[in-house]
Structure formats: C-alpha cells, structure tokens
Amino acid sequence: MFGLQGRTAMSERRFIEAGELPARADVVIIGGGPAGTAAAWAVERAAPGTQVVLLEQSGSLGAGASLASLENFRTCWPALCLARMMQRSVDVFLNPAADLGENVALGVKRQGYLYVAVDEKGAVSLRCDVMHLHNIGLSHVEYLDTSEVAYRYPWLGARVVAAKFDPLAGWLDSHALIHAYASHTRAARFALGVQDTRIRIRNGRVGGVTTAGGTIDAPNVVIAAGANARQVGRSAGIEIPVVVRPRQSFTTPWRHESFPEDAPCIISAPPFPHVRPEARAGAIFGWEYGGVPTLAAPEQPAESFRDSRFPSLTLALLARQFGHRDGDGFADPRYLRGISHRAGYYVCRSGAYATLPDGTQQPYESQRAIIDAWPGLDGLFLSVAHVGHGVMSSPAAGEILAAKVLGRALPDPAYADFGLDVPYVEHDAGGLH
Ligand SMILES: Cc1cc2nc3c(=O)[nH]c(=O)nc-3n(C[C@H](O)[C@H](O)[C@H](O)COP(=O)(O)OP(=O)(O)OC[C@H]3O[C@@H](n4cnc5c(N)ncnc54)[C@H](O)[C@@H]3O)c2cc1C
Incomplete structure (x- = not known):
C-alpha cells in the first residue's frame, strides 16, 4: 500500500x-x-x-x-x-x-508525582489505589504513611496524613x-x-x-x-x-521559599488542585473546577474561558487544604504577582x-x-x-x-x-x- x-x-x-x-x-x-x-x-x-x-x-x-x-x-x-x-x-x-x-x-525533570491525603478517608483511598496499581504491575508506586511523608517531605506540613508516590513521573x-x-x-x-x-x-x-x-x-x-x-x-x-471542556492553568514567577525546586508535582486532596515547581523560582498550577461548560465543539477560543478568579481560588483552596494561614505558604500574596494565566480545551470521548x-x-x-x-x-x-x-x-x-x-x-x-x-x-x- x-x-x-x-x-x-x-x-x-x-x-x-x-x-x-x-x-x-x-x-x-x-x-x-x-x-x-x-x-x-x-x-x-x-x-x-x-x-x-x-x-x-x-x-x-x-x-x-x-x-x-x-x-x-x-x-x-x-x-x-x-x-x-x-x-x-x-x-x-x-x-x-x-x-x-x-x-x-x-x-x-523526573521529580515524581505525590498525591496527598489530608484525612483518614483520603488515606484509605490512596492505599486502595496503590494496591490496585501493584496488582496491574505498577509495583514502583509507593504508599507513604504519615511518618514516611513527614520524613521525606517535612515542608508539606502536619496536615498531610498519607501519600501515593509515583517515582517514574515528572x-x-x-x-x-x-x-x-x-x-x-x-x-x-x-x-x-x-x-x-x-x-x-x-x-x-x-x-x-x-x-x-x-x-x-x-x-x-x-x-x-x-x-x-x-x-x-x-x-x-x-x-x-467527542466533547470539549475548557480547562485553565497558571504560572507564577515566584514560589514560596519552603517549596523546594526539587519537589514532586503535588496532587492535593479532592477536588484535586495541583502544583509543581516551574523553572528555578516559579510554580505552575492546575485544577478542574466546577461550572465549566461541556461543548460538542469549540464555540469560541479556549482563552475566552479564563476566569480571572481562577488563580486566587486555586491558591485559597490549596492554602485551606495545607492549613496555611494568611500571608503564609499558598496564602502568601506574592504568588498573585506577575501571573501568566492560560486556558485550553480538554477533548474527551x-x-x-x-x-x-x-x-x-x-x-x-x-x-x-x-x-x-x-x-x-x-x-x-x-x-x-x-x-x-x-x-x-x-x-x-x-x-x-x-x-x-x-x-x-x-x-x-x-x-x-x-x-x-x-x-x-x-x-x-x-x-x-
Ligand atoms: C490546562 C491544561 C493542562 C494540561 N496538562 C497536561 C499535562 O500535564 N500533561 C499532559 O500530558 N497533557 C496535559 N494537557 C492535555 C494536553 O495538552 C492535550 O491532551 C494535548 O495537547 C492533545 O494533543 P492533540 O495533538 O490531540 O491536540 P492539540 O494539542 O490541541 O493540537 C491540535 C493541533 O491541531 C491544529 N489544528 C486544529 N484544527 C486544525 C485544522 N482544521 N487544520 C490543521 N490543523 C488544525 C491546532 O492548531 C493544534 O496545533 C493539559 C491540557 C490543558 C488544557
């Protein structure tokens, strides 16, 4: 042929x-x-x-x-x-x-993916996930209990009670x-x-x-x-x-000093806001937050779905989940300066x-x-x-x-x-x- x-x-x-x-x-x-x-x-x-x-x-x-x-x-x-x-x-x-x-x-950058749990229900769910992943041959994925997470990632703070770690991620x-x-x-x-x-x-x-x-x-x-x-x-x-769904991300040129450059990508508890280091000093964030339309085809450029509240909402959610008080961690206002905010379409079967x-x-x-x-x-x-x-x-x-x-x-x-x-x-x- x-x-x-x-x-x-x-x-x-x-x-x-x-x-x-x-x-x-x-x-x-x-x-x-x-x-x-x-x-x-x-x-x-x-x-x-x-x-x-x-x-x-x-x-x-x-x-x-x-x-x-x-x-x-x-x-x-x-x-x-x-x-x-x-x-x-x-x-x-x-x-x-x-x-x-x-x-x-x-x-x-092979720095891994770290899914964190902030309560016992989340910990049980991560443990079940890891058992299932081992059953299908992904034995490199680890379940980390409270003391192991605290030992490996002390900068995550005391709220994190367990984690699932994929070392072949980045x-x-x-x-x-x-x-x-x-x-x-x-x-x-x-x-x-x-x-x-x-x-x-x-x-x-x-x-x-x-x-x-x-x-x-x-x-x-x-x-x-x-x-x-x-x-x-x-x-x-x-x-x-197929259907399409707008989805947003944003990059900050600044990252809190306690969030190290060699950190993994952190997937936080439901509704799963996530963040990873970007370049030497910045961070990149994503989250599929509610209220986005599902469309048969793009009616307008994906960029038009950028919601100006998205960066501050994502940071507030992460700060709440990690127990950061005003001015600290993800609640540090320096994250909100110089943001680059983007949107694209997820295309789904x-x-x-x-x-x-x-x-x-x-x-x-x-x-x-x-x-x-x-x-x-x-x-x-x-x-x-x-x-x-x-x-x-x-x-x-x-x-x-x-x-x-x-x-x-x-x-x-x-x-x-x-x-x-x-x-x-x-x-x-x-x-x-
Ligand atoms: C916010 C966000 C975060 C994401 N994060 C990740 C992630 O961390 N990891 C990951 O793997 N994926 C991620 N994705 C998903 C990933 O970007 C997409 O799955 C991927 O880009 C799809 O690739 P594609 O080639 O099918 O489509 P696209 O990347 O959309 O590329 C389609 C190309 O086709 C061209 N095109 C369109 N119509 C025509 C036409 N009529 N004629 C000629 N050319 C045409 C377009 O210009 C474009 O260049 C993310 C997506 C978004 C929106």
Missing part, C-alpha cells in the same frame, strides 16, 4: 508553506499538536519511506491545548490500557536517544517534544499555516484533502486536530463522538457507559483517547480525545495510530481499548482520582 508516490514532488525541506503542498502523499495528518506530530514520527519509523504530509493551520506546530498544558507525565493510571500506554511513553521520555535521536533535549518541555518528533523524521513534511482543510471522499473511500493552498491526493488521512476534530470530521460527513447489573447503561467520563480507523470509510483514521494527558501519552498514541494506518498488529493487545466502539473499560473513569 505504501509506495514512493509523493517522493519526487516533495520539497527537500522538512517545513513547507501552505502553497507548497505536494500533489500526492501516502498519509496526510491534519493537526500538528502532540498527537499529529507523534503520528508522523511513528508512521515513518514503522514504515520508512512512507510519504507523510502533516497539515497545521497555525504558523507553528503545537498551537493547541499543549500551550496551556502543565506538561506533566506519570505512570500511575488505574486502567490497564492507559497504564501500558504511559509506561511505554515514559520510557521514551526517560531514554529518548533510542527513539528520538542522540542529541534530543526534552527538558525532562514533566518535560512539550514544545521540545513536538519538535523532536518532527526532527526525527526524514521523509515527512510539515506544512504550516494551512487553512480550510477538508477531507475528500472518492468512490466511497478517502481520496485525500483539499486546502486553501492546494489539493493532496492520499489514500489515508488522519484526524489529529484536537478540539477541532469534530469539525474536521464533518468535512468527511462523519460525526466524531463521549458515549462511554457502564452496564449496571439491572442492564441499564450508566454514562461515565472516560479517560481513553480514540485511536482507531473510522468504520465504513476506508482510509480515515482518528487520534483524538487525549483529555488531560495528550502530551504524556503521545509516543504510544503515535505507535498505536501507526499500527492502525499500516494495518499491523497493535504493539500491545491492551491498546484495543482505545477503539472507537469500546464503551466501557474497568478503572477508566475519573482523571486525577
């Missing part, structure tokens, strides 16, 4: 302009975020010589949700398919030379990762500033794309357009089952449900991306709905997508759960909890 059809027409440059599109390609990928660039990287690695053209509407790669991301990664996922996906991906981050080239610099530079995928391809071309991309159907199957800058004939098209996935799918006459013993179907919020072929339309593939982990899952997500496009076996049988028609998977509900 994969030949050299586009080779002679291709520019030798990796990045091309919207008006320089080749006439033909083997695979066209729509969207240049973590999902799309990882797909280009993985397809080319699995089938060298495949002519991949990635179309990005913006003037640079990584122009979607990853701009607001905390760029964290962790292995402690309770659903087996997600746990396997993250283990593979984290392996790439921690040993990038083998998969992304010798000199790649991803800015990885964060990286998502922009560097996206560009590492692009740089580690030879034949792939990345076209920037490409507007109005539509999927062409010919003789009942995918025939390529049309764009404002030209047309590409291609037997395979991948939709990896983040929050715009549903809209791109409509150009092929399909309705992709819709239609997941559990079947109850009486046969009724109970909808739930799935954490699983959709990485699959679209049934009934040969040549159309999706890598969408990466929720709040599309940076950390991107290496494995790219490899799953490549297997689908190339008609090969999945790298791990558990990855079948990322299929479009898999409504339920055990332990798939919930995000940080």
Whole structure:
C-alpha cells in the first residue's frame, strides 16, 4: 500500500508553506499538536519511506491545548490500557536517544508525582489505589504513611496524613517534544499555516484533502486536530463522538521559599488542585473546577474561558487544604504577582457507559483517547480525545495510530481499548482520582 508516490514532488525541506503542498502523499495528518506530530514520527519509523504530509493551520506546530498544558507525565493510571500506554511513553521520555535521536533535549525533570491525603478517608483511598496499581504491575508506586511523608517531605506540613508516590513521573518541555518528533523524521513534511482543510471522499473511500493552498491526493488521512476534530470530521460527513471542556492553568514567577525546586508535582486532596515547581523560582498550577461548560465543539477560543478568579481560588483552596494561614505558604500574596494565566480545551470521548447489573447503561467520563480507523470509510483514521494527558501519552498514541494506518498488529493487545466502539473499560473513569 505504501509506495514512493509523493517522493519526487516533495520539497527537500522538512517545513513547507501552505502553497507548497505536494500533489500526492501516502498519509496526510491534519493537526500538528502532540498527537499529529507523534503520528508522523511513528508512521515513518514503522514504515520508512512512507510519504507523510502533516497539515497545521497555525504558523507553528503545537498551537493547541499543549500551550496551556502543565506538561506533566506519570505512570500511575488505574486502567490497564492507559497504564501500558504511559509506561511505554515514559520510557521514551526517560531514554529518548533510542527513539528520538542522540542529541534530543526534552527538558525532562523526573521529580515524581505525590498525591496527598489530608484525612483518614483520603488515606484509605490512596492505599486502595496503590494496591490496585501493584496488582496491574505498577509495583514502583509507593504508599507513604504519615511518618514516611513527614520524613521525606517535612515542608508539606502536619496536615498531610498519607501519600501515593509515583517515582517514574515528572514533566518535560512539550514544545521540545513536538519538535523532536518532527526532527526525527526524514521523509515527512510539515506544512504550516494551512487553512480550510477538508477531507475528500472518492468512490466511497478517502481520496485525500483539499486546502486553501492546494489539493493532496492520499489514500489515508488522519484526524489529529484536537478540539477541532469534530469539525474536521464533518468535512468527511462523519460525526466524531467527542466533547470539549475548557480547562485553565497558571504560572507564577515566584514560589514560596519552603517549596523546594526539587519537589514532586503535588496532587492535593479532592477536588484535586495541583502544583509543581516551574523553572528555578516559579510554580505552575492546575485544577478542574466546577461550572465549566461541556461543548460538542469549540464555540469560541479556549482563552475566552479564563476566569480571572481562577488563580486566587486555586491558591485559597490549596492554602485551606495545607492549613496555611494568611500571608503564609499558598496564602502568601506574592504568588498573585506577575501571573501568566492560560486556558485550553480538554477533548474527551463521549458515549462511554457502564452496564449496571439491572442492564441499564450508566454514562461515565472516560479517560481513553480514540485511536482507531473510522468504520465504513476506508482510509480515515482518528487520534483524538487525549483529555488531560495528550502530551504524556503521545509516543504510544503515535505507535498505536501507526499500527492502525499500516494495518499491523497493535504493539500491545491492551491498546484495543482505545477503539472507537469500546464503551466501557474497568478503572477508566475519573482523571486525577
Ligand atoms: C490546562 C491544561 C493542562 C494540561 N496538562 C497536561 C499535562 O500535564 N500533561 C499532559 O500530558 N497533557 C496535559 N494537557 C492535555 C494536553 O495538552 C492535550 O491532551 C494535548 O495537547 C492533545 O494533543 P492533540 O495533538 O490531540 O491536540 P492539540 O494539542 O490541541 O493540537 C491540535 C493541533 O491541531 C491544529 N489544528 C486544529 N484544527 C486544525 C485544522 N482544521 N487544520 C490543521 N490543523 C488544525 C491546532 O492548531 C493544534 O496545533 C493539559 C491540557 C490543558 C488544557
């Protein structure tokens, strides 16, 4: 299926302009975020010589949700398919030379993820989590009792009664990762500033794309357009089952002196505000707080959902949970100066449900991306709905997508759960909890 059809027409440059599109390609990928660039990287690695053209509407790669991301990664996922996906991906981050080239610099900080409990109920819940994670093979995740947390992290204070620690977690530079995928391809071309991309159907199957800058004939098209996935799918006459939810983060240039530079990412008690050190002196915060709308597709730029109260609410919540009084810890007003506040869309699979013993179907919020072929339309593939982990899952997500496009076996049988028609998977509900 994969030949050299586009080779002679291709520019030798990796990045091309919207008006320089080749006439033909083997695979066209729509969207240049973590999902799309990882797909280009993985397809080319699995089938060298495949002519991949990635179309990005913006003037640079990584122009979607990853701009607001905390760029964290962790292995402690309770659903087996997600746990396997993250283990593979984290392996790439921690040993990038083998998969992304010798000199790649991803800015990885492996400082761990620390989930804390501030009461006995939370401690029991963390202990159960850790037992389950050990049962699915994640024996490196630790349960820390009160004295162990106090010994390792005295600066957290006396409120913390227990913790769950993932030592294979941390964060990286998502922009560097996206560009590492692009740089580690030879034949792939990345076209920037490409507007109005539509999927062409010919003789009942995918025939390529049309764009404002030209047309590409291609037997395979991948939709990896983040929050715009549903809209791109409509150009092929399909309705992709995803919803979008705005989500905020903010960075402070200052961090309290008691919060050390080598601290892990702290996931606090429900409703799970989280924070980690950023650069030498700052911190980055996130929290999915109530009241955000769930939309079928973006109605306005994600940035318009920034709530000016979000930083102070997040800090107040953390201060309350950690018992910091006015002026101290997270209640120190210096955190509120010079904040950079961002928002992006989480994209989530819709239609997941559990079947109850009486046969009724109970909808739930799935954490699983959709990485699959679209049934009934040969040549159309999706890598969408990466929720709040599309940076950390991107290496494995790219490899799953490549297997689908190339008609090969999945790298791990558990990855079948990322299929479009898999409504339920055990332990798939919930995000940080
Ligand atoms: C506040 C926040 C915090 C987060 N924290 C983390 C975290 O700590 N760790 C983690 O792993 N993930 C995190 N995420 C999630 C992560 O950012 C996303 O899951 C990830 O960016 C999804 O990747 P994607 O490639 O599917 O989509 P995107 O990153 O949204 O990229 C889509 C790309 O497609 C382009 N595009 C869209 N439409 C078109 C079109 N029609 N034609 C051509 N190009 C198009 C866009 O310009 C963009 O470049 C966070 C997200 C948010 C919002």
